[in-house]
Amino acid sequence: MNSIIKSITTTQILWLGIALSVPAFLWNLGSVAFIGDEAIRSLVAFEMKLSGNFIVPTLNGEAYFNKPPLYNWFIYFISEAFGYYGEWPTRLVSLSFLALFAYSIYFFTRKVFDQAIAATVTLMLLTSGRILFWDSMVGLIDICFCWIIYLNFMLLYFLGKKGNWFYLFIGSYFLCGVAFMLKGLPALVFQAISITSCLILFRQFKQQFFKIPHFTGALLGLMPAVLYYVLYASKVPLSKVFSVLLDQSMQRTGTHHGIGKTLLHVITFPFEQIYHFLPWSLLIVVVFHKKFWQWIHSHEFIRFNFWMLVANLPVYWFSVQVYPRYLLMFIPLFNLCGVYCLLQWESIHQKQARIFKWIFLFTICLVAVCILFFPIIGQSRTISYWWLLWIVGVFAMTFFLYSGFKSNSQILLWTCISLLCFRIIFNGIVLPIREKSSTENACKEDCKRIAALFPNKQLLIYGQTQTHQVARFYTSVFSNQIIRKSYLTNKPEALYLVDLKLYPGFPGTLVDSLILEKKQIIYLMKTNNR
Known part of the structure; x- marks a missing residue:
């Protein structure tokens, strides 16, 4: 057994993770009916089909100003391909962007680091608690929006490093326009912060920010979004649209919730996000190591990821009404910095860093215990194949736990694999139960x-x-x-x-x-x- 485990490569574990992701994210995807926001997105797309109006979205026949229409167009095209409007087409749109998000993380990380780190941070995205047990199950805008913002971060780094400022501005503002067409004004806030931070990090703010290439690139990049709103203005006054978009954004800030709720949110925000993004949020511990700042600034790409995270995070830290799904673009930034610092820690003090091995082994143990005691849930035994899932799950988790124990360098990967396995069992047992009880x-x-x-x-x-x-x-x-x-x-x-x-x-x-x-x-x- 030991020789088999030692012979398993990072590539093989990555492909195992990809294979497990198919049933983990697709099995029983449409069994539970829509939640509210999913229903809105899908109804807007459905009304586009019936009315033939793809420029001005409607909801119950009335103009819908809360969100621009790009994501509804995606739902429309996929739903038409499926031949109906419902859970599968809408949620498959979201999962398609999750797959692109994961691939993008692997692609950009692999440009800088080895396959082990790239594979690890990729699977960490898919197995982050919030994504694994909520956002991947619903068809909302946020995964797509956060992927676009992440692409923008990466474009800023790689083109900024090369000094291709004109193409950087065109590409970055084009992605900003796409993000705006998904979610409105938050895209502009991220763009202003990210462009400024990028130029400061590359020491090019004075040389580039107020120059003609910046403004020309911005104009060219935003042109598709501008053309859409020119068409829109021929049907609906733009003042009406942007007043609603502004109100939608301001509703989440302290201006609508008062100083008391704002202060409480500022205090509780870090702890809430640590909970929602378990188990990988536990890497926050590396921040308290005395050499943390040295590690962050020892690598240019890590430094860029860290400061892009620090610069943009206050957008939501100081906004009272925030859902964890709004923060998904920060997951790869945080995870990469955490994994890199953990590796640095291990290189200088292996015994101290070993505590992380035991933390993640405990995570696998916890998952295994949950699967072991699934039959205690009375309703689980109403599922005809529960015993087969239980047996396969117990044997699989035993193997994953032993593999993680024997392989220090692959403990994060085996934790990811165990979480994907748990999601498969969850799909087979919990979702059918939820389907029967869901209002x-x-x-x-x-x-x-x-x-x-x-x-x-x-x-x-x-x-x-x-x-x-x-x-x-x-x-x-x-x-x-x-x-x-x-x-x-x-x-x-x-x-x-x-x-x-x-x-x-x-x-x-x-x-x-x-x-x-x-x-x-x-x-x-x-x-x-x-």
Whole structure:
């Protein structure tokens, strides 16, 4: 056994990680219904199809200003390729960008370091707690957006190192334009900080920032985004669009939440992120080594990654309403710095650094124990193949644990492999259980029932009735129509979705009811008016 483990190369472990990633990220991908934000993105794409309007996004037929449309276009193209709008196409868009993100990390890291480090930081992205058990399961904008921001960081480094400033400005501002078309104003904040930091790090701020090549490159790079908004302005006043985008960004800052919540967030933010990005966030310990600053500045690429992280992180550190998925572009920067410093630590004091080996061996042990005790969960035994998953999982984890124990240099890689294995078991056991108990799935099934009961019926949302995100998507898709709002009750041939708590005097007859994702109930009413 020892000889087999010692003969396993980094390349083989990397390919094992890639192979395990397929079932880890794809198995039962569509079993649990959409959450709210997924439903919004997919409904906007679906309404683009029905209306033929790809310039001005709509939601329930009304102009939707909260986000630019690029990600909705991606969902549209993939959904059309699949032939339907739903969980698989939307989530596959997100996973496609996760794969590109992982490949980009490997590609750029391999330009500077050996394969062992490149493979390690690549698999660390895929097995970071937040990505492995949340963001890879949903079809949201953030993985794509963060990948674009990371590409921008890398472009700034590699072109900046070569001194190709004009092409750097064109490429960087083009990526900024793409990021803006995904998420709006945050892209401009990242661009301003990143360009400035890059020029300072390469000691070129005075020579390049206020020069014609910078402004020319910015103009050329942003041209595609500018052309889109020229088209947009022919249909909707831009002042309306940008006021909403600005409000969306400012909602997350202290201006909307007050000094008390802001101070609390500033204090708790580091601890929350350490929790969300376990186990790799434990590498934060290297910061407290007396030689940390020496290590960071001993390598140009590490120095660049570190300062790009430090410069941009306050964007979210001082914004109160922040979700961990907003920070994914920082994962490879942090992980690379952490792994590099850990290797430096090992080179001067192997016994001290060995504590990390035991930490990550403990992680593998913890994963193995979770798999070992899966059968204790009563519902797990309702899955017909649970025993097969359990046996395979226990044997696999035993091998991974032993491999990690015997191979000091590959402990991080074996930890990544064990986490991917756990995600596969999670997919097979937990997701089917979640599918049965999910209120979103119950809402989805009720929307399907309503569409089957009332085919070819026009549906309208009455007044301020809140259908919420999940129901508004599934009612539209299953009935194949844009469900618009109406304050009039002059269409007896239509069915109105009505909140009778808001409108107890609605002039009509009760036809049916609809369960929403949080178990609220709204009613289908047929008006008596003509």
